[in-house]
Amino acid sequence: MAVRLLLKSGLAVTALTATSGAICYHTDVLDNPWCSTFRIVRFGRAACASFIVSLDYKWSLRDLEYDTEEYRTTIGQIHTRSALRLREMCSRNGGLFIKVGQHLGSLDYLLPKSYVKVFKVFHNEAPKTSLSRLQGVVEEEFGQPFDTIFSELDEEPLGAASLAQCHKGVLRGTGETVAVKIQHPDVRRNGYTDIDTIEFLVSCVHLVFPDFTFQWLVEEIRANLPMELDFCQEAHNQERFSAMFTHLNFVKAPRVHWEFTTPRVLTMEFIDGGKVDNVEYLKRNRLRGDDISLKLGRMYSEMIFLRGFIHCDPHSGNVLVRPGSDGQAQIVLLDHGLYKELTDEFRLTYCRLWQALINKDSRAVERYCLELNAGELYPLLACMITARTWDSVQGGITQKQRSREEMRAIQQHIPLYLSHITQLLNNIPRQLVLILKTNDLLRGLEYSLGSPLYRQSYIIMSKYCLRAIGEHEAGRAESSWIQRVQWRAKTKLSLLMVTLYENWLWIRAVFVNYT
Template sequence: MFRHWKKMLGLGMAGYAGYDYTTREKIMWRNLRTLKAGAVILINYKWRFSPENVEQIHEETAEELYNMCRENDGLYVKFGQAVAASEHMLPPSYFKWFSLLQDKAKAVEYEAVRKIIKEDLGSNPEDIFEEFEQEPVASASIAQVHRAKLKTGETVAVKIQKPNIQKQFGYDMFMHKLFLQVLEYAFDLPLTPFHESIEENLAKEIDFNIEAENSKKCKILFQKLGRKEIYVPNIYDQYTSKRTLVMEWIDGIKITEESQLVQQGYDIKGILNSIIEAFAEQIFITGFTHADPHPGNLLVRRNPQDTQKQQIVLLDYGLCFQVSENFRLQYCSLWKSLFLQDSQALKDIVKQWGIQDDEQFASFQLMRPYNKNKPLTDKISKEDVYNLQMKFKGDFKKMLGDTNKFPKDLLFINRNMNLVRSINKKLGSQVNRINLMAKYSVKGLHEDTNTLKKKFNLIWFETRLMFSSIFYKLVQAWFKFFKGKGFEDILDEEMKKAIQQKYAEYGMVPPDEKTFNA
């Protein structure tokens, strides 16, 4: 009897595996790949890892995780792209592999797109659009974009969610939580407290009705801030649903196409300044922030109202969030204390967030080494950068302390700041990012300057900002003249040199320059 049921169970599982393989979602196969990748991580880092094979372990594990994300597609590609955006915190092998995911999102066939439009909007594409390009102009992790023309003549971008995303979401989030639980148990790191916030925000991101509302809110707030150089495309509400979003078509140059921007006479420094200031205003003043400003979501064009002026077009509002007023003010105070090196104020703020190591946390926020005894204008040594990376890896758990108090919105603020930092670096580090953040943190406090003491403090702060800007310009000019690179590039290079030196000290073969550059 037992053999009979065992055989039936085996046949049933084999039958389901066959059925699952033929479906678009491939739930079981995706989960099996994830479990395999989790096992590889455990085996490699828990039992095989040693000073002699560290590079081999990094390479093998990064490749395994990359293959998992590439094959599973969907949200896995999004997770992988987030890893690629954190290159300054990860071994070079991970950046080498995960950066390949930037252009690896698979597109779905036109028939699937047509079916979604029919189901969500109640009409076939030919009934809504005069023209509809069947080949997508872009394909991302959860959606793809087609160019079309409405019956009324307007050219539009039609964003269509991939048909498997909704069905895969619950399973993907379950596997994400399981993945974190295993890593948490194996490596004694506080990872699962962040799962709930990630799942909540991703659930919003796959609802295009929410994205449409985020877009309109950003448009209103930028107008209130007087940011005429930041443009938010118009949304066509009548063609918006959970899986379909129709918006104004915008022609522009991707923010990182530096040679093309220079050739057409754009002011790179002015563009960077506008981007950093606009996002600083979102973080410190409105509290409503776009958390996904990667290069594909930032285009540059001439202002249609005044072609002498340039304009930055901000796309994709799926991942936006609103922080509480209390947290916004706390975060403003945090950055003010960082710049003024008010160590007691810094400790008081991070203590409320359950963070025990204030200097380590400050380094994480600034994305550069922080020392309370050194002003932010001091030159950063390679020892500082190496110690930052080593300390972060070794003391992550200690730094966080009580994860129940940790504000989860910091995950998305840091995502925004990390992407903005990488754009600044890509375009030559022409803008003092830290200075601008500090400037808007003080503006965000809306402090009363009626008292003589507060007026003096504000003047003193502005003076320090001015000297910091002068110092940054001198350092930037020095690096450009003698090394031909920007400030953020020098930071990364010093980190690489420090790591290579430490490998040599321990008798290990250091990664070569080709590996780092990859």
């Protein structure tokens, strides 16, 4: 009760701050980086934008009957202008607000299409910091003049993100070309205040719109922020990832230069390549979209099902491709700041759930969804994991490809199930929340590559699930060598059956094309 009263009084404070914040929001004088370092300015912008968006929804829909044609048209227009207004605010505040925008741009299973489309821009574009300010960060970190470390640093960044930006440079001592990732100057100082601001505004908006329960997103960002602000941790993740994939020559991560790496500066090998969604680059280098999709699927299946250590930010700005030594696509994964370590219990439950989904085993789907705290909303969780309708899940997700009509149906039903979706996201394990985001980003990459390899993707996933479950069961049978041999034989037989099915599909496709 006390918390609710506090939040209600907070709405008045927010409205008051929003009035002054409107000045911050609409005045170009306060658009420079120096003004954005003031927390009251950042809070004012956020409060103003939140207040205007909330008012727009309440006022514009006040006399409209729900789910009529006029209602759907009007709310579609509100979604678009509200998303643009919030994106402008995030761009002006920068830092953690960009990070929140990137999260929103990956919530295809939750947000209206207008929001996802508008915020996806942050996956490839973010406000830039001037090179002179970044040089100051380097000098603070190393305690020596910038030009004693780097003889060159390009003015134009290779990429700008929410917490940092990356520049191509040259090491003075060796003359080696490197990529230098430098944290934006005020991110560390403003980060925790910004997350408090976002949490407060989310709570206020929830009072006005009870279905708006995004507390899970705030908690996720708060939990991950310390790791993402520590570039030494990112460097360790990068090296662990490289060690995991030494057996796959089509996977690579840049080598770290530890002597020039601190919590705010990460210096690494420079690798030339094109963004995974750069169609012209792929054509010019004769790289096939279907080959890239299958390799991404194999890489992430191994991370999720077998290793339990997942890179959780695979948007197009973080995935480069280039011709490998065999002329085929090599995948270069960047930005290793956000990883999720899965518990064995969760990983195996998730493996068994995917096996049930692929095998069209409805009872097993219900069982493993319940183990993930889905409760009576287990059909919704199955739909969110697969990005398919419940009819497709029941009919078998491997039976037919997801059509445009099915994608439209999913988007149309999101507003109807919004309260259930947010309830589910508050209940399921935090590990699964990040996996859902990762899955959606990967589907976005596959869509941009124009490679609807749905059966091949499921075959790859099925193989890794079988391996993970087989290795686990064989490991449990430590005291009985007979049981270990039985499990290994069973796993090999299952993998053989999947491979034979895969070959049969290939032969059938060749025959159909030939005839």
